[in-house]
C-alpha cells in the first residue's frame with residue numbers, strides 16, 4: 073500500500089470518470105477573497121443597479137493593470153526595478169460600483185484558478201476575508217470598524233454580483249490571526265523553523281486567541297450560508313479550527329480541508345502548545361488533504377488515534393487523509409510565454425550568454441528555499457567537473473520576501489563572490505545573481521532559454537517554478553533537477569531528484585543533465601509535461617471535490633446513533649426470507665465476558681438453539697471469533713453444519729467440512745520480524761509490558777505498566793511502527809484497550825465476511841452480531857456492500873429505491889449499552905438478548 077496519490081484517488085472512486093452530482097453548491101472558503109478592495113473618496117457615479125432582479129454585472133473594465141501590491145505569493149514575479157522598466161502586463165478584471173472598486177487579486181494564482189474552475193460545473197459560493205480595504209487616493213488601510221453597515225451591505229452586494237462572494241469583515245483581530253499566529257507561529261513551524269524568536273509567550277497567547285476568534289467568525293458565516301446539499305471546501309492553515317467548529321454547528325455537512333502548506337513531522341509538530349486543538353480542529357472534516365504521512369503520524373502521536381495509510385479513526389469515524397498536490401494553470405502559462413514581448417527577451421538572454429549552457433534558478437529569498445545550498449553545489453560542480461568551467465553559467469534570480477533576511481542575503485552574496493573570484497575571469501562570470509523581482513516576460517524568457525532548471529528547496533510545498541519550467545521547455549526539453557524535499561517531487565518522478573544537502577550529488581546531477589542525450593531529454597520531458605498538463609489546478613479542485621463527496625458517503629454510512637433492535641420487525645423479516653446468512657461473534661456476544669477466559673463455555677441451551685438454526689436448510693450460520701481453532705472446536709465443534717472462523721478471520725472451517733483453511737498460507741508474514749524487534753525495544757523500556765505472539769498477529773500489552781507512561785510509550789511505539797513497518801507492508805495497527813496489535817490488512821473479520829458473502833450473493837436476510845472493535849469490521853463491510861448495491865440501483869435508473877429500503881434486510885447488531893458508538897444498524901444490551909434472538913428464530917422455524 074502506498075499513500076493516496078492523485079492517480080490512486082482516481083481509481084479509488086466509484087465515480088471515476090465523471091463528476092459527482094451535488095444537489096447544492098460548493099462553498100469555497102479561503103482566508104482572503106480573490107479580489108482587492110479599495111474606496112475612492114470622489115465617488116464615481118458608475119453605479120450598479122440596486123434592483124437585484126436586474127442581473128447585469130456592475131460596470132466592468134478589463135484593464136492592463138499596473139500592480140502596486142504584492143503579497144509575496146504571486147506565481148510569476150513582477151519587476152520592482154520598474155521605476156525605469158516597463159512592467160509586465162497583466163490582464164485583471166476590475167469592477168467599480170459607486171465608491172467601491174474591486175480588482176482581481178493575483179496572489180495564490182493556482183488556488184484561485186482551481187476554485188474558479190469549479191464554476192463550470194457547479195454553483196459555487198466563495199467565502200473569505202475582505203483583506204485590507206484601502207483608500208484609493210492615499211493607499212491608507214481603512215479599519216473595518218470604520219465601515220458602516222450600509223458600506224458593508226453595498227460592498228457585499230457588489231461582491232455577490234461579481235463572483236458569488238461573501239466577504240468576512242474582520243476587525244483588529246485579523247492582525248493577530250494572520251500576521252501573528254499564521255505568520256509567526258504556524259508558517260515557520262510548518263517549514264521546520266522552530267523558535268527563531270525569543271519571547272515570553274505573551275504575544276503567542278494573544279495571537280492564539282485571535283486565531284480562535286477569527287476561525288470562529290469564519291465558521292459562523294459559513295454555517296449561516298450552508299444549506300443541506302452543499303459541500304464545504306476549506307483551504308489552508310489559516311482556518312485549521314473551522315472544520316471542528318462547523319461540525320458542531322452543522323453536524324451532517326460534508327466538510328473538506330486542504331492544507332497547502334507542508335505538514336511537518338510529528339517531532340516538530342508536537343512542539344506546538346496548541347497541537348491538540350489544531351489537530352482536533354482539522355479532524356472535524358470528512359476529508360483532509362495534506363502531507364499524509366506526517367499528518368497521520370501527528371494524529372497518532374498527539375491524539376493517540378488509530379490510523380491506516382488513508383485515514384484516521386476519530387471516535388469511530390474515519391476521516392480520510394490524502395496527498396494531492398495542487399497544479400498550475402498550464403494553459404495560462406503557455407499563453408504568457410507566447411506573448412510577443414517574451415521572444416525578444418529570449419533573444420537578448422541568448423546573446424548575452426552565447427555558446428554557454430544556462431542553468432536557471434528562481435527562488436524567494438528565505439532559508440527554506442536552499443539558495444545557499446544551490447550555490448555550494450554549483451561550486452562543487454565546477455570543482456569536480458573542470459571541463460565545464462567557463463562553459464556554464466548559473467543565472468539565479470532571488471526574490472526578496474517579507475521580513476528581515478539580511479543575514480542570509482549577505483551569505484548568499486559572499487558565496488556568489490567566492491565562486492566568481494575562484495572560477496571567473498575578467499570576461500567571464502559563472503554566477504549571475506539577481507536579487508530582485510523580475511518582470512514576468514523576463515521570467516518566462518529565462519525559463520524558456522535555460523538548459524537545466526535547478527531547484528534545491530529544503531522545504532517546499534508546491535514549487536510552481538518547477539511546473540512553469542516544464543511548460544516553458546516544450547521546445548528544448550531541458551532536464552529539471554528537483555529537491556526531494558519539495559511537495560512536487562513525489563509526482564515528478566521524471567525529474568532528476570536530488571538531496572540539496574548533498575553537494576556532490578547535485579553536482580553529479582548537473583553534469584548528467586548537461587550531458588544528457590536528446591532522446592532521454594525528450595522522454596523525460598514528455599513524462600513531466602504530461603503530468604503538469606493533466607494535473608492542472610482545475611484537475612486538483614475537481615478531484616478534491618470528488619474525493620470529498622466519496623468520503624462523505626462513507627461518513628454517512630457510519631451510523632450516528634444506533635437504535636435498540638426492533639425484535640418484532642426482526643422476526644417478521646426472518647420469516648419472510650428464503651436465504652439467510654448469520655455471523656455471530658463469540659465472547660461478549662454469544663457468551664458473557666468472564667474474568668477467566670476458559671470459563672466462557674457455551675451453555676447446553678445455547679448449543680441447542682444454534683443446532684436448530686443450522687438444521688434449517690435456508691440458513692447458513694457462522695461463528696466468527698478471535699479465539700483459536702482448538703477452542704472453537706472444543707466448544708462448538710459438535711454443532712452440525714455450523715461454520716467456524718478463528719483468530720479474527722485467519723482460519724476458516726466451512727459448514728459441513730472437517731478441514732480448516734489457513735487464509736494466511738500465501739500471505740507474506742516477513743513483517744513479523746520487524747514488528748517483534750520494535751515491540752521488544754519498547755518492552756525493555758516499559759516495565760510490566762509484554763508481547764503476545766499469535767499466528768496471524770503480534771500484540772504488545774501494557775495493561776500491567778504504569779498507566780500514563782504505558783500510554784505515552786504506546787503512542788511512541790505506534791508512531792515508530794507506522795514509519796518503519798506500516799509504510800511499506802500491507803499491515804495495520806489496531807489500538808486496543810491497553811494494547812497495540814499489528815496484523816495483516818487482509819485478515820480481519822470484515823474480510824472473512826466479505827469472502828462468505830461473495831459465495832452467497834442471493835442472501836436476502838443477513839444477521840451479524842458482535843460486541844467489540846473487531847466486529848465493527850464486519851459491520852462496516854456489510855454496510856458498504858449494501859451501499860454499493862443501493863448505488864447500483866440508483867445508477868441503473870431505479871430512483872424510487874431508498875437507502876433505508878435497501879438495508880432493511882441487513883441486521884448488524886452491536887451488543888452493549890445504548891448510545892455506544894457503532895457502525896451497526898441496531899443495538900441490544902447483553903449476550904442473553906442475542907441468545908434470545910437465536911431462540912426466537914429457532915422457534916419460528918419450528919412453527920413454519
Ligand SMILES: [Mg+2]
Nearest residue numbers: 657659660843
Ligand atoms: Mg467479542
